[in-house]
Amino acid sequence: MFKRVLIVEDMDDINKGVRTELEGLGINDIDQAQYCDDAFLKVRKAIKDKKPYELLISDLSFKKDNRTQKYSSGEALIEAIKNKQPEIKIIAYSIEDRFQRIRTLINKFGVNAYVCKGRRGLKDLTYAINEVYHNKQFLSPQIANALRKKTSFEIEEYHIELLKQLSNGLSQEEIRSYFNKNNIAPSSLSSIEKHLNKLKIQFKANNTTHLVAIVKDLGLI
Amino acid sequence: MFKRVLIVEDMDDINKGVRTELEGLGINDIDQAQYCDDAFLKVRKAIKDKKPYELLISDLSFKKDNRTQKYSSGEALIEAIKNKQPEIKIIAYSIEDRFQRIRTLINKFGVNAYVCKGRRGLKDLTYAINEVYHNKQFLSPQIANALRKKTSFEIEEYHIELLKQLSNGLSQEEIRSYFNKNNIAPSSLSSIEKHLNKLKIQFKANNTTHLVAIVKDLGLI
DNA sequence: CAAAACCTTACGGTTATCCTCAACTACCAT
DNA sequence: ATGGTAGTTGAGGATAACCGTAAGGTTTTG
DSSP states (O other): OOOEEEEEOSOHHHHHHHHHHHHHTTOOEEEEESSHHHHHHHHHHHHHTTOOOSEEEEOSBOOOOSSOOSOOBHHHHHHHHHHHOTTOEEEEEEOOOOHHHHHHHHHHHOOSEEEEOSTTHHHHHHHHHHHHHTTOOEEOHHHHHHHHOTTSOOOOHHHHHHHHHHHTTOOHHHHHHHHHHTTOSOOSHHHHHHHHHHHHHHTTOSSHHHHHHHHHHTTOO | OOOEEEEEOSOHHHHHHHHHHHHHTTOOEEEEESSHHHHHHHHHHHHHTTOOOSEEEEOSBOOOOSSOOSOOBHHHHHHHHHHHOTTOEEEEEESOOOHHHHHHHHHHHOOSEEEEOSTTHHHHHHHHHHHHHTTOOEEOHHHHHHHHSOOOSOOOHHHHHHHHHHHTTOOHHHHHHHHHHTTOSOOSHHHHHHHHHHHHHHTTOSSHHHHHHHHHHHTOO
């Protein structure tokens, strides 16, 4: 079994829960970090001390606070660590349910497992650790299915941005000029309308207000 | 210090973290539940067995799954438990940051403490347990300030209903006919427009979409 | 009781959005 | 090159939302 593990997670309660669980598995050399930047420094130091981590368990989203961070998300951290120590095993452990992000996580960064937080998050995590230790991949069931079928509508950064600006009260015309100014393409009123329409169909929304209400409930924005 | 505590929290990792923390405080008689309905049954049984819980630590939001629940939120659970056992101490422990909901939680249900999950969630929780044990109230700092200044504007049932229907995707015309059918007055298009306008001014919203986004963030609907 | 204040309702003009059609571009495969 | 497909852009008319005004009603108040 793994001996040396780093847990990166901003919430201290989850951090403690995961640590306790790992200790129950007989893993005793555990380090923890609540900020991505701290985590990266620990990884670098561990390599320098010739005691590199074998496994990284990391959350994806981190609450921002007064400490400014170089790496503000799990993705950024994972990318940096993979560059520094390519052979390290990585388990993403997050509540994130945006397929697009998870897909890139696995394809681009070569993450070994993705575990959804939830009622049985710790159980899945335990299972994932075993699988990853035996060089297997693990995906929590609720996303494994969804990832297989490609039918899932690809919500891109563009759509998120569009929805965000709508929820900020901008009119379509204001969004057009905002996109223009920030070099976000496509920026024509017509295209914005069209993408908006796609989103409305996708989420079965009657109108823009309804759409924003729905995606807010889904936690997309 | 409290001896007998019930933790209600759907995510197993947090559940474990909180339990470990409480054990560190010397509390050993700890029960846990991942569903609100289970929690209520445990409370009832504890009373029957003449070993009632002294403290309830409960989350507010619970992921829905295949198990249908009578109590689907922390609020519903807390209300039911308070009716059953009025003297029990209650700490709400949640990521919830909607002031309106927290306000009703404290004023209506008499919750003893509200602790925000986060980087220092467990530390705040520990502190809250001590305060509550000494019959004091505790609110996590990030909400304590915000709660003090109260919103003067009287939001009535009518406005809530209006906002709800908007977030359900109804047009103003559809809302008019809905109000008509359900004997909600005033129901004319003109009045609906007017009240909507008031709300937009009150919440500094640019348009209806913006308004719904804002009140959803506030937890008003 | 009547003036004042407030609310509801109706109407018309303006603006924003919704919707369809059509032209244009980029990319891919035959 | 040719044709197919998909995405962007533009223009128009239809619909809904927005805004001010004014008439008629109810409640409050002197």
